[in-house]
Amino acid sequence: MSRFAHPAGDRHAEVRPEERPPHAPADLNTLDPTIWPRTSGRAGGSITVGGADVRDLVEEHGTPLYVVDEEDFRSRCRDYRDAFAGGEVHYAGKAFLCREVARWIMQEGLGLDVCSAGELAVALSVGFPPERITMHGNNKSLAELERAIEVGVGHIVADSFEEIARLGFLAAKHGKRPRIMIRVTVGVEAHTHEFIATAHDDQKFGFSLSAGAAAEAARRILALPQLELVGLHSHIGSQITDTAGFEVAARRLATLLVQIKEEHGVVLPELDLGGGYGIPYVEGDTAPDVKEIADGLREIVAKVAEAAGLPVPKLTVEPGRAIAGLAGVTLYEIGTIKDVEGLRTYVGVDGGMSDNIRTALYGAEYTARLASRESSAEPMLSRLVGKHCESGDMVVRDLWLPRDLATGDLIAVAGTGAYCRSLANNYNYLPKPAVVAVKDGVSRVIVRRETEDDLLRGQL
Ligand SMILES: Cc1ncc(COP(=O)(O)O)c(C=O)c1O
Numbered sequence: 531m532s533r534f535a536h537p538a539g540d541r542h543a544e545v546r547p548e549e550r551p552p553h554a555p556a557d558l559n560t561l562d563p564t565i566w567p568r569t570s571g572r573a574g575g576s577i578t579v580g581g582a583d584v585r586d587l588v589e590e591h592g593t594p595l596y597v598v599d600e601e602d603f604r605s606r607c608r609d610y611r612d613a614f615a616g617g618e619v620h621y622a623g624k625a626f627l628c629r630e631v632a633r634w635i636m637q638e639g640l641g642l643d644v645c646s647a648g649e650l651a652v653a654l655s656v657g658f659p660p661e662r663i664t665m666h667g668n669n670k671s672l673a674e675l676e677r678a679i680e681v682g683v684g685h686i687v688a689d690s691f692e693e694i695a696r697l698g699f700l701a702a703k704h705g706k707r708p709r710i711m712i713r714v715t716v717g718v719e720a721h722t723h724e725f726i727a728t729a730h731d732d733q734k735f736g737f738s739l740s741a742g743a744a745a746e747a748a749r750r751i752l753a754l755p756q757l758e759l760v761g762l763h764s765h766i767g768s769q770i771t772d773t774a775g776f777e778v779a780a781r782r783l784a785t786l787l788v789q790i791k792e793e794h795g796v797v798l799p800e801l802d803l804g805g806g807y808g809i810p811y812v813e814g815d816t817a818p819d820v821k822e823i824a825d826g827l828r829e830i831v832a833k834v835a836e837a838a839g840l841p842v843p844k845l846t847v848e849p850g851r852a853i854a855g856l857a858g859v860t861l862y863e864i865g866t867i868k869d870v871e872g873l874r875t876y877v878g879v880d881g882g883m884s885d886n887i888r889t890a891l892y893g894a895e896y897t898a899r900l901a902s903r904e905s906s907a908e909p910m911l912s913r914l915v916g917k918h919c920e921s922g923d924m925v926v927r928d929l930w931l932p933r934d935l936a937t938g939d940l941i942a943v944a945g946t947g948a949y950c951r952s953l954a955n956n957y958n959y960l961p962k963p964a965v966v967a968v969k970d971g972v973s974r975v976i977v978r979r980e981t982e983d984d985l986l987r988g989q990l
Pocket residue numbers: 622624625643666765767768769804805806807848849850851852948
């Protein structure tokens with residue numbers, strides 16, 4: 531099991547002694563280049579991202595602050611696009627989407643996955659080409675499906691029998707022929723936290739392969755001439771570092787491709803293997819390299835197609851975290867430092883589970899550093915906690931920080947570019963932090979900080 535994964539039942543358990551960090555790192559100032567943004571470093575002691583000093587960023591934009599290294603984000607788009615040349619890469623907007631990010635995705639030549647009318651609206655608002663958009667969701671509303679058909683999204687991934695009937699009705703109503711994929715539950719037990727594993731049979735997504743539901747979905751779609759069935763889709767889960775699950779998924783999808791050809795004489799031209807590629811969050815984490823993923827998946831798809839006597843389908847992947855995750859860091863200001871004798875030091879910051887709920891939700895681990903200066907003080911075992919009324923409100927559960935830490939110091943948490951702003955909430959009426967993009971020493975607000983007016987808007 532990966533360090534990220536642990537049974538949900540353990541979530542509230544105390545840290546067992548063997549899980550405590552065995553020893554402090556030799557140097558608390560270093561920035562592991564596999565975890566921190568590609569352009570990050572230290573200058574005059576302070577951490578810099580995209581050529582900007584975090585002290586200046588905070589001076590200008592306040593804390594907590596989400597900082598996105600634009601070059602890191604865009605270069606990972608290009609890495610995926612180049613590695614999967616010949617196929618398609620769709621960025622999964624749920625990881626982190628705003629208008630500016632949609633523009634970056636568009637400019638870098640990627641497609642986009644959306645899973646709600648809201649995500650679709652963000653993309654359309656900046657002129658994202660609808661034909662490069664895929665619409666997902668296990669319970670899309672009639673209005674969401676209608677909007678997707680009206681604007682002409684490139685693919686709609688069917689997730690239930692009800693939805694196939696709705697799609698048939700709406701396509702006929704609008705005189706359109708949407709391109710449909712079937713979300714197949716391939717029965718893979720992905721090695722990740724149970725809340726983000728999506729291909730074992732006992733869950734809400736997709737049509738079960740083993741129970742025959744996926745084959746039945748194909749029958750029903752092919753019976754509706756107003757729908758064009760173009761392929762099969764599988765997404766086995768998120769933060770997956772072992773690529774074996776993707777191979778099994780690809781092989782199993784291929785068996786269905788063969789079955790559909792034999793039963794209906796139809797060769798589906800596309801295969802979408804979803805996203806889920808893991809990233810390193812803490813030192814020692816390993817993550818698959820994009821080239822290896824691409825070469826591995828391409829080889830498997832080609833092999834299984836060949837063995838089945840089918841033409842090699844076009845391969846699409848949908849990375850979210852692997853593009854956005856490491857581009858982002860969160861900056862906090864330290865407010866309180868509370869030493870609990872003999873146990874640890876609680877370091878309180880001005881955000882918490884409203885801007886990063888992943889630690890509370892999945893037991894996620896993060897790397898954090900004193901960001902506004904370097905220190906050679908002794909390491910102290912710390913817990914970086916938020917300011918919410920929950921004792922589970924932690925940003926980093928176990929962390930070594932220098933003993934001379936003081937109120938007003940800045941802390942940077944790495945790897946917060948994915949599923950932090952997108953999962954942010956207003957618990958305890960905290961306003962959501964701003965998101966700034968940094969590049970060549972210049973910062974731009976791409977999502978402004980919420981204000982008290984935002985918090986009160988819409989109430990009687
Ligand atoms: C259908 C689908 N595609 C892609 C993704 C992106 O996953 P990740 O951010 O782990 O790459 C998800 C989320 O898990 C998803 O549900």
